[in-house]
Structure formats: structure tokens, C-alpha cells
Amino acid sequence: MSATPATTAIRPFTFEFTDAELDDLRARIEATRWPEKETVTDQSQGTQLATLRELARYWATEYDWRTVETRLKALPHYITEIDGLDIHFIHVRSKHEDALPLIVTHGWPGSVIEQLKIIEPLTDPTAHGGAASDAFHLVIPSMPGYGFSGKPTTKGWGPDRIARAWGELMNRLGYTRYAAQGGDWGAVITDTMAVQRPEGLIGIHTNMPKVVPPAIEQAIVLGNPLPSDVTLANDEEKAAVDQLDFVYRHVYYAYIMGSRPQSLAALADSPVGLAAFLLDHDRDSLALISRSFAGHDEGLTRDDVLDNITLFWLTNTALSAARLYAENTAPFFGAKGVTLPVAVSVFPDELYQAPLSWAKQAYPNLVHYNRLPKGGHFAAWEQPDLFVQEVRTGLRSLR
Template sequence: MSDISDKTTLRPFTPEFPEADVAELRRRIEATRFPEKETVSDQSQGTPLATLQELARYWATEYDFGRVGASLRSHPNFITEIDGLDIHFVHARSPHEDALPLIVTHGWPGSVVEQMKIVDPLINPTAHGGDASDAFHVVIPSMPGYGFSGKPTERGWDPERIARAWAELMRRLGYTRYAAQGGDWGAIVTDALALQAPEGLIGIHTNMAGIVPPEIEQAIATGQPLPAGTPELSQEEQRAVDQLRVMYSHAYYAYIMGDRPQSLAGFADSPVGLAAFMLDHDAASLDLITRAFAGEPTGLTRDDVLDNVTLFWLTNTGVSAARLYGENKLGFFSAKGVRLPTAVSVFPDEMYQAPRSWTEKAYPNLIHYNTLPRGGHFAAWEQPELFVNELRVGLRSLRK
């Protein structure tokens, strides 16, 4: 490494939190003032009171606040300044020198915590049921405004700018041939990266494919009928349309964060308030997390969920992360014209299941398409074994 006074160098970083901050977090959890119980017997009004009360009880009395830092410290962490902003990233190199470099991008309400379960199997496949030929060198950055990355102080950090920063990061790391992966915002950033096609990027994997014809997404987003002349939809295409109509009619969190992020200032004050908002991302995920806090074994544990919320609160990124929704100019789910080799994994509890017909049109260089038996929006976090296998199989042809 060069002179550490140069902020564009790769500076080693240790993720940790002052004990005083942790003590204050616990104090605020214990002092939470709860609202009354919801007036319905389902989750249609948002995160249930009983779930929040159990979350707060467990968080304050049983949760190990050292978990999240220890998990991140299990692999090398770095910070480097790109385009005027500090970018934090985990960089885990495989012991197999022929490993394929892979940059993995998280989403909201996620963080690099989401991907920690997949790192070891990706970098050391021979210890996790794979072959040395399946190995990856893994780079997992925190998006601007998230985790330990810097918080933008001006407008402009949209997915396309983030994608350019990722290309620069991989260049600084010396990777001249690499792939990219993403879900949620990570999928949009990865699509943008593929559209920019920087030197060295050879293909992508997505678990939230951008495949909807733009005119159809626009109609769904605005609550309008499908455009006149829309070809008759197949059963799978109609299912995706129906799922997206439901999603758009309930994704008020996205509209609030996109238009009025500063009005969410209470997230900096109340950890349980932050958790209540973060848990209510989509119906399937909320149901999964609610069952976890009710003591039912699911793909996510109570500790998993609280690792992520703890990172958000201790880094005070509830508002700064929200601003990405107002920066984005790309369609959330629409086809964007990606031409690079693309692998697509479809999880059954994702907000929508990408039909193969639309996927083949959206990604004409489709090298892998698979529907999985279980898993949802936070696939790497919830079903790491399935997710790792999808990366191994889906990107295998790029190693030739």
C-alpha cells in the first residue's frame, strides 16, 4: 500500500463500537414507549406490537451486542475514498489463486451483514461441499450512507454513480476480470454496472432480476391498466404483474424515503422505532421475521435480524440510507438493456417471480435461470447454501 495519508489508498479498518454507544443503545431500548396494539389480527397494519415487544425484550436482555462487529472482523475490512466519499468494504481472498473475483452489493433494509454467511463457502468451497474450481475472491462494499461508508453531503449518489465507484474499487484492488452480484438495491446497482460495462466486468448474477417491460412497470407503478396493445400475458407473466401491483400498493416505505427522508429523523433517536420500520419491507419477509421472534425456526434468526438493526442504529444510518430512494432514476423492476452474460435466480418468496419469458428478453445473454424451492427477498441471508450454489453454478461458464 502507498502513503496512508492518501485517502484513495486501501486503508485497513476495524469495525467496532464504543462501549458507551452500546450502553446508550441498550438504555434506549429499555426506555421504549410502545403504541397500543394494532386493531387487526393480521399484519396488514405493519409490524405487530407483540413482535416489537419481543424484539425489544430480547435485544435488551439476551442479544450479544458484540456479534455484528465480530462477524465483520472475521474477514479483512478496508476503507478507501472514491469520488470524494469514504467507501467501506469487506475483502476476503480465496486461498485458491484461480478464484473468480466477485463484487456483491446489498440492498435496503440490508447491509454487508446480509452477506456474511456466504463469504466462507465462496472463498473456501472445498470446506463447504464444493470444488476448488468454484472459488471466488469476494468484495462486499457498504453502499454510500450505509454502515461504515461515508454519508453523502450532497445530491447525486444514485445507483449509476455507485456502480462507477464499484468499478473503480475493483480496479484499485487489481482485479482485471471479475463478476458482480446483487439483490434489492444491489440488483439495480449491478444492472447499472453491467450497462456501463467497465473493463474487466465479464458478467453478473441477480436474485431480483430487472425484467418487466418498462411500459408495463410504469402502468403498475401508477395503478393504471396495462397499455393498449400489450401482448396477451402468459400465466407466469400475469402472476408477476399481480405480485407487483400488490407490492406497489403497499411499498409506502419507499415513497416516504424517496420524498421525505429527513422526516425520518426519529430513526436516529429510537432503536425500536428504526427496527419497526426496517422489518416491514415486504409481506413475506415480515411474516418470516415475525415467526422468528415468536420462537419458530426460520431461515433468519432473531440474532440475524438484530445484527442488522444494531449496525444501522450504532452507525446512525437510518436516514442517510433512506436517501438512496430519492436519488434513483432507474426503474426498480424494469428491463434496462443489459447485454453482458447474466445469471438469474428466482426465489419463491421474493416480491415477484421473474418469468423466464421476460427474463430472456431483458437479458439476451442469459447464461443461467433457475427457480428455487425456498427463500425470499434476503436470499443470501436466509438461504445461504442455496444462494452459494446458485453463484457457483450460475457463473461457472464465465471461468472458461
């Protein structure tokens, strides 16, 4: 990547959403034209009407965006141009000068809001049950087309280019030795960084590891039986194949975003339509979020969920975020050939539970592997305490 001194500048970033924008959002929610109830008694047809009606009621009458806005504004935000695109990031340095720099990448349908609960424990561990030696300097970027980052106007901003941009960002911040972390798309980008090996990257932590043997993933994607020369060594591997088969049969949002993202234009016009689409990421996450709107908080609250959806709405990034799926050309869960040190955390309600045997094959320099007792796809957001402990423990040997 080439750039001039003017474009490499790191500028402070501020944002403001007006009362008029929030009033318009509420008016649109209240004017929702509702569909009929689903014809099943479960979530097999997607986000249920009762969940959406309660979400809309709470969103329009009780939810206060200004609460999370205040939390966001209390953090140091910056923006810098990389490869012709403005990249937004939160940069929080620890008071502990020996802290390990760490770049943390969110996924879809996410944003930097996913990481808000882990910032203080990771940067100020002595105030949160850890030692000074556990400290991190955090860099939390918004992916292109997400949140406050620029929206690509041409094709080409896929995981490879984002990974290269993240290496440039860490270099531009003066970090000569750092680690990377990610889940969902963030895990894809983090693994890709580890393959690219930008100067300074010493290892990664992932909560959605890319360890599936290529022959197995290809068969599952195509809906074919496993090749005759492929054997599953244990119950963990058999369970993972079943889970991945279910995922590829039900991630219809990924297929439409990957092929026809512009046909989702209604998501820019209807906040409730946007919410219905963003909620339906995966079976377990939808069930968890639905329970939260039924009054049973289990890690994610109603406000957590609406904080993220409201950011999507206010920044009008539903379509620009969706195009990342159209840019990707690599298998989503397949091993990529990472040889740097890798720490793996396996949460029980993730899309699939990566077997230790596959992790050892995919990551020959595996420095940490742990299966957690609870938590799902949005681990940093849903189970921040467990997530923080995993990051501390998983990357400790790299300090």
C-alpha cells in the same frame, strides 16, 4: 472519476463500539413509549405490537452485539476514497489463485451483515461441498450512507454513481476480470454496472432481476390498466403482474424515503422505532421475521435480524441510507438493456417472480435461470446454501 494517489490509497479499516454505546442502546429500548395494539389481527397495518415487544425484550436482555462484532472483526476490512467519499468494503481472497473475483452488493434495509454466511463457502469451496474451480475472491462493499461507508453530504450518490464507483473499486484492487452480484438495491447497481460495462466486468448474477417490460411497469406504477397492445403470454407473466401491482401499492416506506427522508429523523432517536421501520420491508419478509421472534426460526434468526438493526443504530445510518431512494430516478424493476452474460435466480418469496420469458427478453445473453424451492428477498442471508449453489452454477460458464 479523477483522484490523486493519496486519495486512491486502500487503507485497513477497524471499528470499535464502546460499552457505553451499548448501554445507551439498552436504556433507550427499555424506555420505549409503546403505542396501543393494532386494530386488526394480521400484519396489514405493519409491524405488530406483539412482535415489537418481544423484539425489544430480547434486544435489551439477551441479545449480544459482541458475537457478530467478533465475526465481523475476523474479516479483512478496508476503506478507500472514491469520488470524494470513503467507501468501506470487506475483501476476502480465496486460497485458490484461479478464483473468480466477485463484487457483491447488499440492499435496503441491509448491510454487509447480509453476506456473512456466504463468505466462507464462496471463498473456500473445498471445505463447503464444492470444488476448487468454484472459488471466488469476494469484495463486499457498504453502499454510500450505509454501515461503515461515508455519508454523502450533497445530492448525487444514486445507483449510476455507485455503479461507477464499484467499477473503480475493482480496478483499484487490480482485478482485470470479474463478475458482480446483487439483490434489492444491489441488483439495481449490478444491472447498472452491466449497462456501464466497466473494464473487466464479464457478467452478473442477480436474485432480483430487472426484466419487467417498460410499458408494463409504467402502467403498474401509475395504477393504470395494461396498454391494449400488451399481452401476457403465460401464467408466469400474469402472476408477475399481480405481484408487482401488490408491491407498488404497499411499498410505502419507499415512497416516504424517496420524497421526505429527513422527516424520518425519529429513526435516529428510537431504536424500537428504527426496528419497526426496518422490519416492514415486504409482506413475506415481515411474516418470516415475525415468526422468528415468535420462536420459529426459518432461515433468519432473532440474532440475524438484530445484528443488522444494531449496525444501523450504532452507525446512525437510518437517514443516510434512506436517501438512496430519493436519489433514484430509474424504474426499479424495469429492463435496463443489459447485454453482458447474466445469471438469474428466482426465489419464491421475492417481491415478484421474474418469468423466464421476460428474462430472455431483458437479458439476451442469459446464461442461467433457475426457480428455487424456498427463500425470499434476503436470499444470501436467509438461504445461504441455496444462494451459494446458485452463484457457483450461474457464473460457472464465465470462468
